[in-house]
Amino acid sequence: MIQVVPNDWEVRIKRMFDQGLDQATQNLSQMFQEETSFSIEDSSVVSFGPQSSQSLLKPYVEAYGIELSGGTEVLGMAALLFSDQEADHLVADICQEDNVSDDYKTDVLCELSNIIINTCIQELAPELHDNVMGGIPHRLQEALQKQILDSASYLLLSSKFVNRRRDLSGTVTIMLPMQAFRIAA
Numbered sequence: 066m067i068q069v070v071p072n073d074w075e076v077r078i079k080r081m082f083d084q085g086l087d088q089a090t091q092n093l094s095q096m097f098q099e100e101t102s103f104s105i106e107d108s109s110v111v112s113f114g115p116q117s118s119q120s121l122l123k124p125y126v127e128a129y130g131i132e133l134s135g136g137t138e139v140l141g142m143a144a145l146l147f148s149d150q151e152a153d154h155l156v157a158d159i160c161q162e163d164n165v166s167d168d169y170k171t172d173v174l175c176e177l178s179n180i181i182i183n184t185c186i187q188e189l190a191p192e193l194h195d196n197v198m199g200g201i202p203h204r205l206q207e208a209l210q211k212q213i214l215d216s217a218s219y220l221l222l223s224s225k226f227v228n229r230r231r232d233l234s235g236t237v238t239i240m241l242p243m244q245a246f247r248i249a250a
Contacts, residue, residue: 096180223237
């Protein structure tokens, strides 16, 4: 079931999300000391009901990011999503070596998700209730799947990111129930 959200609000949320991605590219460009870019034209704001977006996540095996909570309750997730191949390619490129341990791979992808997700959440903060908080980045694959299966209607913010020069890609996804946003108050 897809829930319709007010168009002007959706446009504002998408603009904030895109601004967060733009800031993230600036942060990553400084970190890598070279220009990094997202294909933010692919970003979208969609509201789904439980079970209806599982097909969106099927190609992704690796998810790194944070759980978003409201007080003691887990509300949703913010994650970078990758296929196995994308995750391995990205880590090899960042570390400039092909064979890194699984623990080191997790650390690299968690830090990358921390940089990207935090800038997006900072931009969205004015639209979120004050009690929405993030956690420490970690591997989310199982938690993300469980959240989707257990979720009521939620808002999905998603954007593909691509560094064409390095042939790297993945997806930034923020998933929160509509109740986490001030519009639902």
